[in-house]
Amino acid sequence: MGFRSLGQVSGIITADPANVEHMLKINFRNYPKGQRTCALLEDFLGRGIFNSDGEHWKRQRKLASHEFNTKTLRNFVVDAVQFEIQYRLLPLLKRAEERDEVVELQDVLERFAFDNVCKVAFDADPACLREDGFAGANSDFMRAFGEAQFLVGWRFMDALKVTWRIKKLLNVGSERRIKEAISIVHNYASDIIRSRRERPLDQKSDLLSRFASCDDHSEEFLRDIVISFLLAGRETTSSALTWFFWIVSTRPDVEMKIVEEIKSIRTRNPNSSKTFSFDELREMHYLHAAISESMRLYPPVPMDTQSCEEDDTMPDGTFVGKGWFVTYSAYAMGRLENIWGKDCEEYKPERWLENGVFRPESPFRYPVFHAGPRMCLGKEMAYIQMKSIVACVFERFQLVSVVKTKSTPEHVLSLTLRMKGGLPVQVTKREEQRVC
Numbered sequence: 001m002g003f004r005s006l007g008q009v010s011g012i013i014t015a016d017p018a019n020v021e022h023m024l025k026i027n028f029r030n031y032p033k034g035q036r037t038c039a040l041l042e043d044f045l046g047r048g049i050f051n052s053d054g055e056h057w058k059r060q061r062k063l064a065s066h067e068f069n070t071k072t073l074r075n076f077v078v079d080a081v082q083f084e085i086q087y088r089l090l091p092l093l094k095r096a097e098e099r100d101e102v103v104e105l106q107d108v109l110e111r112f113a114f115d116n117v118c119k120v121a122f123d124a125d126p127a128c129l130r131e132d133g134f135a136g137a138n139s140d141f142m143r144a145f146g147e148a149q150f151l152v153g154w155r156f157m158d159a160l161k162v163t164w165r166i167k168k169l170l171n172v173g174s175e176r177r178i179k180e181a182i183s184i185v186h187n188y189a190s191d192i193i194r195s196r197r198e199r200p201l202d203q204k205s206d207l208l209s210r211f212a213s214c215d216d217h218s219e220e221f222l223r224d225i226v227i228s229f230l231l232a233g234r235e236t237t238s239s240a241l242t243w244f245f246w247i248v249s250t251r252p253d254v255e256m257k258i259v260e261e262i263k264s265i266r267t268r269n270p271n272s273s274k275t276f277s278f279d280e281l282r283e284m285h286y287l288h289a290a291i292s293e294s295m296r297l298y299p300p301v302p303m304d305t306q307s308c309e310e311d312d313t314m315p316d317g318t319f320v321g322k323g324w325f326v327t328y329s330a331y332a333m334g335r336l337e338n339i340w341g342k343d344c345e346e347y348k349p350e351r352w353l354e355n356g357v358f359r360p361e362s363p364f365r366y367p368v369f370h371a372g373p374r375m376c377l378g379k380e381m382a383y384i385q386m387k388s389i390v391a392c393v394f395e396r397f398q399l400v401s402v403v404k405t406k407s408t409p410e411h412v413l414s415l416t417l418r419m420k421g422g423l424p425v426q427v428t429k430r431e432e433q434r435v436c
C-alpha cells in the first residue's frame with residue numbers, strides 16, 4: 001500500500017514476509033544522515049545506534065553486541081532483575097493486596113523497566129519503583145527522558161514539516177521544553193560517563209563501564225549509545241507485559257498452565273531462592289510461548305520504518321524509489337491468515353510448541369524484534385526480564401483487571417503499543433502460594 005506526501009508517493013506500507021525479508025536484509029537503511037527522520041531525532045538520540053548508519057552504526061553495533069552478549073553482562077542483568085522483583089515489585093503487590101488497593105500495572109511495569117535498564121546500562125538506580133518514590137537528580141532524569149521522547153515523537157505529526165523547526169529557532173513552546181529536557185538527559189549521562197571512566201576494573205559490570213574502558217570512544221559517542229539503550233528498554237518490555245497480563249486475565253486456562261509449569265520447576269529445585277535463575281527461566285517453555293504469542297497479537301513496536309537507498313522493486317513487484325520510506329507492520333503481520341493459519345485471531349501459546357519445547361518462528365514472518373543485521377540487541381535481556389516478572393508474580397498473586405469489559409483495551413498513539421488508561425488490577429493471593 002502506498003502513501004502520499006504533498007501529492008507524491010513517498011512510501012509504502014507492507015505486511016508481506018518476502019518484502020520484509022528483502023527490506024531488512026538489503027538496500028534499506030534506518031535513517032541516513034541528512035534525511036528528515038534523522039534530523040527529527042538528532043538532538044535527542046545524537047548519532048546513537050537507532051539514529052545512525054553506515055560505518056558509524058557498524059562500529060557502535062559491533063561494540064554493543066560484543067559487550068552486551070557476554071556472560072558477565074547476562075549475570076548482571078539477571079541479578080538486577082532479581083533485585084527489582086524481590087525488593088520492589090513483590091513488596092508493592094503485597095501491600096496492594098493487604099490494603100485492597102488497585103494497582104495501575106502499566107505504570108508499575110514502566111517504572112520497573114526504567115530502573116532495570118538504567119542499572120544495566122550504567123549501574124545507576126533511579127529507584128522509580130521504591131515505596132517512598134524517588135528523589136533528586138534521578139527523578140529529574142526519568143521525567144526529562146520521558147518528556148523528551150514524547151515531544152520528539154510529536155515532531156513526526158507535524159503536518160507542515162517545518163513548524164517544529166520555526167519553534168526551535170525561536171526557542172518557544174514544545175521545542176523549548178524539548179531543549180530543556182534534552183539538556184537534563186545529556187548532563188546526567190555525561191556526569192555518569194565521566195565517573196564510570198574512573199572506576200576500577202573489577203567493578204565494570206554495567207554496559208557503560210565496559211564501553212568506557214576502551215579509551216578511544218568520545219564522551220558523545222558513549223552518551224549516544226547509552227541513550228539508545230535507555231530508549232530501547234524503557235517502554236518495550238512494559239508494553240509487552242501489559243498486554244500479556246491483560247490477555248491472560250481473559251484466559252484462565254492459559255494462566256493455569258503457566259502456574260503449573262512454574263510449580264513443577266519449583267518442585268524440582270525446592271531450595272532455590274524467591275526468584276528464578278537463568279537456567280530455571282530457560283526451562284519455562286510454555287511461558288516463553290505464552291509471551292511470544294501475546295507479542296504476536298500486540299507487538300510492542302507495531303510499525304517500523306526504513307528508507308530505501310536506491311530505486312528498487314520489492315519481491316511482490318511494488319516499485320520503491322530512492323529515499324522513499326518503507327514501513328512494515330508487525331501488528332498486521334501477526335494477524336494474517338496466510339502466515340498463522342485460520343486461527344490467527346486466537347491467542348494460542350500451543351502454536352509455538354513442539355513436544356512441549358519452544359520452536360521459534362522466522363523473524364521475517366514474526367518481526368517483533370526486527371530481523372536481519374539490525375535485529376534487536378536486547379531480545380535475551382527482554383525475555384529474562386519478562387519471564388522473571390511473570391513467574392514471580394503468578395507464583396504468589398492473581399491479577400484481576402478491574403475494567404469489566406469484554407472488548408480489547410484501546411491503544412495510545414505512540415512509537416510503542418501502550419494501553420490507553422493503563423491496566424488497573426486488583427491483586428489477590430494465589431492459593432497454595434509460597435511464603436512471600
Ligand code: HEM
Binds near residue numbers: 117240305367
Ligand atoms: C519486548 C521487548 C523488546 C522489543 C519488542 C524490541 C524490539 C526492537 C525492534 C523492533 C527494534 C528495531 C528498531 C528499529 O531499528 O527501528 C529493536 C532494536 C534494538 N533494540 Fe530492542 N526490543 C525490546 C527490548 C529491548 C531491550 C530490553 C534492549 C536493551 C536494553 C533493546 C535494545 C535494542 C537495540 C540496541 C536496538 C538497535 C539495534 C540496531 O539498530 O542495530 N531492546 N528492538
